Every structure is written in structure tokens, then in C-alpha cells.
Amino acid sequence: MIGPPAQAGAHGATAPKKVGILLVAFGSSEASAQVSFDNIDRAVRQAYPQVPVRWAYTSHIIRAKLADQGKVLDSPAMALARLHDEKFTHVAVQSLHTIAGEEYHELRRIVGGFQAMALFEKIVMGHPLMATQADMEAVVDTILANLPQARRADEGVVFMGHGTHHPADAGYAALMYRLQLKDPQIFVGTVEGYPDVELILGQLKQRKINKVYLMPFMSVAGDHAKNDMAGSEDDSWVSIFTGAGIQCVPILKGTAEYDGFVKIWVAHAGEALKALH
Structure with missing residues (x-):
């Protein structure tokens, strides 16, 4: 997404505002699991059609297995480095984890590192599936409906x-x-x-x-x-x-095959995008 100029670089140069979404999952080497990721990807792109979407997997083991199959998936750090290299200035990092557990907090540490390096004008993380009481209510409703x-x-x-x-x-x-x-x-x-x-x-x-x-x-x-x-x-x-x-x-x-759960992640991505402005 191209918008108003944003400050970038040590010499005060300006760069056009460029917003991106990074979807981060634990990952899976099972081919049948791709339907879940495809469903989330499709929903995010439909909700925010002007914003480029990238992916990363947090699991090193999964990434190694996929690499052996000829499929290269970035780690969150590598994906963020690529986004910086592509001149993105504002990034919403959306966790696709279920709870704010160990994997989620490791992702927060990585995002915090990029914040400290000031490689982006702004970088914000979106909540996992169950982060608030409202999320929990939505999860319960989705389970009961399915x-x-x-x-x-x-x-x-x-x-x-x-x-x-x-x-x-x-x-x-x-x-x-x-x-x-x-x-x-x-x-x-x-x-x-x-x-x-x-x-x-x-x-x-x-x-x-x-x-x-x-x-x-x-x-x-x-x-x-x-x-x-x-x-x-x-x-x-x-x-x-x-x-x-x-x-x-x-x-x-998987839960990401149900639209009710996906809507929660998509909404969190939207909250992260709003926080970028």
C-alpha cells in the first residue's frame, strides 16, 4: 500500500509509506494442513486487499522438513528482513497461534528486536486466537456452531x-x-x-x-x-x-478450516493494521 511519505534512514531521507502483513504460524509439513493456511490467507487478502501478505513459520524443524521437499519457508526474522529489503515501512505481524504461549512470546521477542533496530517506521503484532474474554466468547460460539x-x-x-x-x-x-x-x-x-x-x-x-x-x-x-x-x-x-x-x-x-475461527485472526490483523497509523 503506497501512502504519504514516511521518514526513513539515518540522513533524514524520506521513503513512501508501504504497509505489509506478515502471517506467522508454527507451520506443518503435512500436505493436508495447507488447506488451513490457504483459508486464512484467502480471508486476510479479501479483508485487506490493498495490503501485501507474506508468510513465516516459527518451527525450525518444520522449515527443515519442507526444505527437504523443495519448499522454502522463512523464519519470522528472515521474513521481516526481506520486508525491510523490499522497502516496507509499516508491518503488521499477525500471530496464527492459538494462545499467547511460548511460541507467541518468542515471536514477540523477534518483533521487539526489529523495533529496537528501527528498521521499520512502525511494526505491530496482532493477538493470537484466544487473547481476550471477547475472543474466548467467540471461540465458544464457533465451537458450539460447528x-x-x-x-x-x-x-x-x-x-x-x-x-x-x-x-x-x-x-x-x-x-x-x-x-x-x-x-x-x-x-x-x-x-x-x-x-x-x-x-x-x-x-x-x-x-x-x-x-x-x-x-x-x-x-x-x-x-x-x-x-x-x-x-x-x-x-x-x-x-x-x-x-x-x-x-x-x-x-x-483444523480450526483454521472454520470461518468462525479465521474471522478472529482476521479481526486481530485489522487491529494491528489500525495501530500502524
Whole structure:
């Protein structure tokens, strides 16, 4: 986007205002996960058609796997360096993470480094999916609007989040609490945080639920969804629940495939763009 001149450079030279959006995800090497990223990309470009969009993945492991496949994805630092090289003066960095956890705060540190170097006139970060109480309400509404249509009232729905050792992990338990105020048969567990699968299993047994739908609460239905949730290994959630006599129906669809969740990220990107002016 070209606008009024902006100050740039040590000698007081001016450069035309050029605004860009950098979308930053953890990333995935699963080809099937691309549908989620495509959905977000399309929604952001439709909402802000005059603003160029770039992408970066925070996961070094994912970027290395993709590089082996001949697909090169930038790290956030490299993407920002490229934007500077392309003469962008104002950048909205939109996190596509679910919570403000470890990955999100690492991204904040990188953005803070670019702020300190003053390579851009202004650089602003957008919130992840669940950053405010209003976000949480929107997430709850979106979940309730997209529950499996075949599900009966006595059947459970279990969402699998990633989880983290960061204090933001508390958001998953808070989400489950708010969901269960509306529907006590909905559960939210995590792979690497709290609530864990054993706690969820205990609740399912306590409520005598003998059938559940398993759904990822991650932007993409990638490795965690396919293996940790729906895989055939003994420690997958399907295996654990089935072993306890609970019938499982996995649904491999990431949150970024649902327009209701994507709208939240798009709105946060819009807030970041407004803050640039």
C-alpha cells in the first residue's frame, strides 16, 4: 500500500509509506494442513486487499522438513528482513497461534528486536486466537456452531489442544469450563499441557460417556491430530479411549478450516493494521 511519505534512514531521507502483513504460524509439513493456511490467507487478502501478505513459520524443524521437499519457508526474522529489503515501512505481524504461549512470546521477542533496530517506521503484532474474554466468547460460539451434526446429546466431544509449559496453558482449562457451562459433554485436553488425556478420560468415565467425537483444537490437522489424536499407536487418544470402552469418531479438521475461527485472526490483523497509523 503506497501512502504519504514516511521518514526513513539515518540522513533524514524520506521513503513512501508501504504497509505489509506478515502471517506467522508454527507451520506443518503435512500436505493436508495447507488447506488451513490457504483459508486464512484467502480471508486476510479479501479483508485487506490493498495490503501485501507474506508468510513465516516459527518451527525450525518444520522449515527443515519442507526444505527437504523443495519448499522454502522463512523464519519470522528472515521474513521481516526481506520486508525491510523490499522497502516496507509499516508491518503488521499477525500471530496464527492459538494462545499467547511460548511460541507467541518468542515471536514477540523477534518483533521487539526489529523495533529496537528501527528498521521499520512502525511494526505491530496482532493477538493470537484466544487473547481476550471477547475472543474466548467467540471461540465458544464457533465451537458450539460447528459440533458434529450426527452427535447425540449423550455423546461427548473431546478437543485436543497442543498445550505448553507456559502460563498461558491455563487458557485450555478456562475454555473447557466456559464450554461446559453451555454443554457439559464437551471436553478440552492437551498433548503437552493441562488438562491431559488421563484427566479427560476420568471425566468421561465419571459421566458414563461411551462415545466421543475427537476434534483438533489446533489451526491445522497435522501430525498431532493424525498421530497423537487419531493414530494407531497405543498412546494415541483413540487407542486410550477405545481401550477404556469408549467408541471414538475422529474428525481431522483444523480450526483454521472454520470461518468462525479465521474471522478472529482476521479481526486481530485489522487491529494491528489500525495501530500502524
